[in-house]
Amino acid sequence: xCPRSQTTYCNPIAIPNYPKGYNQGRxxxxxxxxxxxxxxxxxxxxxxxxxxxxxYVSKDFVTxxxxxxxxxxxxxxxxxxxxxxKFLLTAMDRPLWMADHPLGPFHExxxxxxxxxxxxxxxxxxxxxxxxxxxxxxxxxxxxxxxxFWGAELDQQEPWKxxxxxxxxxxxxxxxxWQRFGEWNEDRNKRWLEGVFMFxxxxxxxxxxxxxxxxxxxxxMGAFRSQSPLEGFVAQENNPFLMKRYGLVRGTGHGCVxxxxxxxxxxxxxxxxxxxxxxxRRIGFDAVGIDENGNLFVKEAxxxxxxxxxxxxxxxLGNGAGLLPLTFTRNHTxxxxxxxxxxxxxxxxxxxxxxxxxxxxxxxxxxxxxxSDFHIHASRIIWRxxxxxxESGRCPGPFGYRIEAWNTANEAWTLVLDCSNNAIDxxxxxxxxxxxxxxxxxxKIVSSPIGIEPGVISFTVFGRSE
Numbered sequence: 001x002c003p004r005s006q007t008t009y010c011n012p013i014a015i016p017n018y019p020k021g022y023n024q025g026r027x028x029x030x031x032x033x034x035x036x037x038x039x040x041x042x043x044x045x046x047x048x049x050x051x052x053x054x055x056y057v058s059k060d061f062v063t064x065x066x067x068x069x070x071x072x073x074x075x076x077x078x079x080x081x082x083x084x085x086k087f088l089l090t091a092m093d094r095p096l097w098m099a100d101h102p103l104g105p106f107h108e109x110x111x112x113x114x115x116x117x118x119x120x121x122x123x124x125x126x127x128x129x130x131x132x133x134x135x136x137x138x139x140x141x142x143x144x145x146x147x148x149f150w151g152a153e154l155d156q157q158e159p160w161k162x163x164x165x166x167x168x169x170x171x172x173x174x175x176x177x178w179q180r181f182g183e184w185n186e187d188r189n190k191r192w193l194e195g196v197f198m199f200x201x202x203x204x205x206x207x208x209x210x211x212x213x214x215x216x217x218x219x220x221m222g223a224f225r226s227q228s229p230l231e232g233f234v235a236q237e238n239n240p241f242l243m244k245r246y247g248l249v250r251g252t253g254h255g256c257v258x259x260x261x262x263x264x265x266x267x268x269x270x271x272x273x274x275x276x277x278x279x280x281r282r283i284g285f286d287a288v289g290i291d292e293n294g295n296l297f298v299k300e301a302x303x304x305x306x307x308x309x310x311x312x313x314x315x316x317l318g319n320g321a322g323l324l325p326l327t328f329t330r331n332h333t334x335x336x337x338x339x340x341x342x343x344x345x346x347x348x349x350x351x352x353x354x355x356x357x358x359x360x361x362x363x364x365x366x367x368x369x370x371x372s373d374f375h376i377h378a379s380r381i382i383w384r385x386x387x388x389x390x391e392s393g394r395c396p397g398p399f400g401y402r403i404e405a406w407n408t409a410n411e412a413w414t415l416v417l418d419c420s421n422n423a424i425d426x427x428x429x430x431x432x433x434x435x436x437x438x439x440x441x442x443x444k445i446v447s448s449p450i451g452i453e454p455g456v457i458s459f460t461v462f463g464r465s466e
Contacts, residue, residue, distance in 0.1 A: 002419040005432035006060045008305040008321045010380050010462075011249045011284035012271055017066045018427045019053035019073070020390055025276030030388045032396065032427060035214065035270040035281040036077045036195060036254045038126075040102060044261065047102045048268070049078045049089075050283060055103060061260070061309040069104050071097070077195065077254070081127040083135050088159055093121050096160040110160030112137070120152075120162060124254075127154075128198040128229070135159055136229055138207065142172050142193035149196050149209065151230050169207060169233050170224045178220055178240050179211040185218050195221075195254030198229070199296075201265070205229050206296055210253035214270060215278025217245040219253035221269060223296050236295045242267055242286075244301035247349050248382065248458055249284050252301045257288055260309040265289070267298055273351045275384075282428065289315030305378055305430075305462055323377050323462040327441065331369040336361040346456040354384045354455040357445065364445040366459055373437055376463035379403050379417060380430040381443070384455030397449030398422045399429070403461070405438035413442060420446045435463070 004014075021033040034050040048056040048064065053073050056064040078091040080102065089097040089106050097106035112120040122139035123146070129135050135156055140149040148171035155161040172179055172191040181190035195210040207224040220243035224233035244252050251272030260266050265288040273280040286298050286306070297315070305321040312319050327347055334343030334355060341356035343366050357364040381401065387394050403417040417433045441461050448454040 004063050009062045010305045010430040012282035014428050014430045015064045031276035031280045033281045037268040038079045039258045039268045049080050051076045077124040079126045083129040114162050124194045126197050138196045167230050181212045183216050197256040199257040217250045219251035238295045241296045242298040249303040264312045275352050287315045287319045325460050327368045327461050333367045335363040335365045346459045354457040356455045367442040374463045375435050378432040378462040380460045382457040386453040386455045394451035400447035402444045404442045405436045406440035
């Protein structure tokens with residue numbers, strides 16, 4: 001009785017087995033991160049390659065399965081492209097790998113070199129196979145040391161070899177306020193632009209990128225546009241085309257734009273958690289449209305249930321499934337809480353706070369009064385694994401829980417979702433269940449990984465008033 005929806009998803013998306021982040025947390029604990037997603041749509045399913053651990057596959061565009069690759073982790077900003085009958089893989093400052101299947105096995109084939117034989121170090125690379133059979137690489141992190149994004153054509157037979165000198169394609173513009181460094185874009189003299197990705201649609205080349213830094217809520221995606229793969233790029237008029245500063249999804253940067261089923265277009269992106277470290281990150285995705293001026297646009301970065309790809313109507317109308325959050329800041333009761341970790345923090349709109357019951361609390365429940373009758377359909381729990389420390393043996397694992405709804409007619413609690421025996425590690429757990437009419441809901445934490453104290457960053461029940 002712990003179902004996984006096949007019709008809707010919710011950001012940040014539920015991906016199993018989030019890996020350990022590369023850095024130590026600010027407060028002494030380890031943290032987990034997935035970021036910088038590259039996605040390919042192949043044989044009617046998605047393959048997602050994020051930083052820190054690869055790869056994830058979805059056949060229903062909702063449920064993701066983790067597949068350990070070889071290599072599993074090649075560093076930040078991996079990129080994969082299908083070129084002819086091969087799959088090519090690289091990442092920041094790394095050589096090129098090749099495979100016959102998107103899940104490998106990959107084998108190393110060469111180090112990127114210029115026509116004169118000198119080595120090329122590619123920051124945040126992207127490989128792009130054009131529909132005329134040509135192959136390109138794009139890369140660059142724009143800081144004090146690098147003036148812009150670069151591109152070059154690659155040899156089709158030996159794709160680690162550049163057959164043209166790198167071309168400067170675009171750079172930093174301090175008059176574009178969203179590109180300026182800082183949580184409020186306050187520093188016009190500092191920059192950090194990164195994460196280029198090439199997307200082509202109807203003859204137009206869109207070079208997307210992110211600024212001003214992954215640790216900020218202002219992190220966003222913009223695009224340059226051209227009719228040629230290596231020249232003539234100009235900034236879109238509506239930059240940034242994807243941005244969200246506040247909420248459970250914020251800092252929507254470094255990602256990709258990819259075509260999906262039924263001629264739909266989707267942006268996968270990084271979003272920021274940032275309590276333990278600026279690189280504590282999650283992943284989301286939303287529908288993309290192209291406006292009358294040829295600009296990419298995303299109506300909004302969402303954090304409520306969306307129809308799975310294939311159900312999309314019109315991007316300008318949004319992709320919402322008609323289910324709204326019912327639990328934010330409602331009247332509530334918690335069985336217990338640690339000082340400074342009150343139950344309200346599971347019901348606010350922040351990834352930086354959480355409810356943490358007392359360790360010796362035998363009940364560990366959070367009850368929320370919805371105040372009116374609602375048809376509830378789905379829930380999302382965003383967990384914090386408090387005390388995570390791999391070296392000490394306090395490692396991630398599944399959380400067990402139940403969600404109950406008050407049955408007014410019977411004057412009793414009714415079980416609507418039973419994940420007591422959950423066996424899969426979901427740091428973010430979104431599920432649909434059979435609709436139920438209720439005025440009150442209750443989350444009961446049943447179990448947590450050994451050595452981990454459960455924290456609930458967000459407990460959200462979704463539904464509608466009918």
